[in-house]
Amino acid sequence: xxxxxxxxxxxxxxxxxxLELVTVADSEEVLLSGRSEAFTGCVHISxxxxxxxIVQGSPELGRLIAERFLQLSPDEVSEVxxxxxxxxxxxxxxxxxxxxxPGPSFLSIPSVTIGSDFDFQLPGTRTFTNVVANCEGxxxxxxxxxxxx
Amino acid sequence: MKVLVVDDSGVMRKIIIRSLNAVxxxxxxxxxxxxxGFVQFQAQPFDLVLTDWNMPVRNGLEFxxxxxxxxxxxxxxxxxxxxxxxQVILAIQAGVTDYLVKxxxxxxxxxxxxxxxxx
Numbered sequence: 001x002x003x004x005x006x007x008x009x010x011x012x013x014x015x016x017x018x019l020e021l022v023t024v025a026d027s028e029e030v031l032l033s034g035r036s037e038a039f040t041g042c043v044h045i046s047x048x049x050x051x052x053x054i055v056q057g058s059p060e061l062g063r064l065i066a067e068r069f070l071q072l073s074p075d076e077v078s079e080v081x082x083x084x085x086x087x088x089x090x091x092x093x094x095x096x097x098x099x100x101x102p103g104p105s106f107l108s109i110p111s112v113t114i115g116s117d118f119d120f121q122l123p124g125t126r127t128f129t130n131v132v133a134n135c136e137g138x139x140x141x142x143x144x145x146x147x148x149x
Numbered sequence: 150m151k152v153l154v155v156d157d158s159g160v161m162r163k164i165i166i167r168s169l170n171a172v173x174x175x176x177x178x179x180x181x182x183x184x185x186g187f188v189q190f191q192a193q194p195f196d197l198v199l200t201d202w203n204m205p206v207r208n209g210l211e212f213x214x215x216x217x218x219x220x221x222x223x224x225x226x227x228x229x230x231x232x233x234x235x236q237v238i239l240a241i242q243a244g245v246t247d248y249l250v251k252x253x254x255x256x257x258x259x260x261x262x263x264x265x266x267x268x
Contacts, residue, residue, distance in 0.1 A: 013252060014252045017252040017253065017254055018251075018252040018253070069160050069163075069164065070163055071167070084158065084159050084160045085160050087158065087160070088158045088160040088161060091158065091203070091230065092230055092251050092252055094230075095203070095229070095230020095231065095232075095251065096230055096232070096252075098230070099230075099231075099232055099233050103233065103235070104235075106203075107203050107230070109157065109203070109204075109205055
């Protein structure tokens with residue numbers, strides 16, 4: 001339904017157009033959970049198609065995204081800036097992916113978690129697209145999870 | 150010129166306001182959802198409204214419908230990730246004047262704003 005290539009194209013487009021960041025597909029899975037201050041953004045899609053889009057990135061990438069979105073210098077970026085920026089990034093990637101799944105469907109408000117001591121699960125879903133990318137040398141993962149029901 | 154910017158994302162509001170400032174517009178009022186936006190809209194006159202679609206409490210489409218029900222002809226630009234043709238048609242039917250799909254280049258937003266900002 002939605003291929004890894006399509007998710008990668010959307011990700012490249014969002015990061016390139018809005019933030020002028022170069023993103024390329026990567027083959028190496030980088031463990032992001034457990035890394036201090038790594039971010040996980042999630043947006044749900046409901047309607048004809050049910051599922052969620054999850055965007056995860058390294059702490060360094062979270063700060064870089066906040067710097068570019070808000071035009072801040074590195075030492076001006078706060079944790080709130082990273083959370084807000086990761087939420088907007090997740091919203092844009094999720095919103096564009098929503099256009100590829102069967103509709104009509106609706107996009108939820110994004111949620112974001114930052115930290116190291118948590119495990120993010122979406123019970124009742126299966127992952128059918130898992131894109132691993134590299135954005136300006138930093139790991140980024142985009143997952144599309146479909147509801148099993 | 151007075152502009153109302155309605156978006157639940159503080160990041161997007163900052164990006165939009167930066168672009169407004171760049172074209173000389175400094176009189177800007179912000180709101181975080183369609184309900185808050187409509188309260189602001191009723192409280193003072195605006196020359197342009199910029200709104201997101203997906204927002205909590207009252208979404209952008211409902212907000213636009215609320216404005217048009219008052220009989221106002223204020224230009225309304227929707228800035229959203231909803232890029233499908235069917236969604237654009239829905240927005241136009243609700244009364245949206247202009248439409249910009251996220252992600253967008255800074256120049257695209259500036260070009261759209263130039264249409265509404267007096268020289």
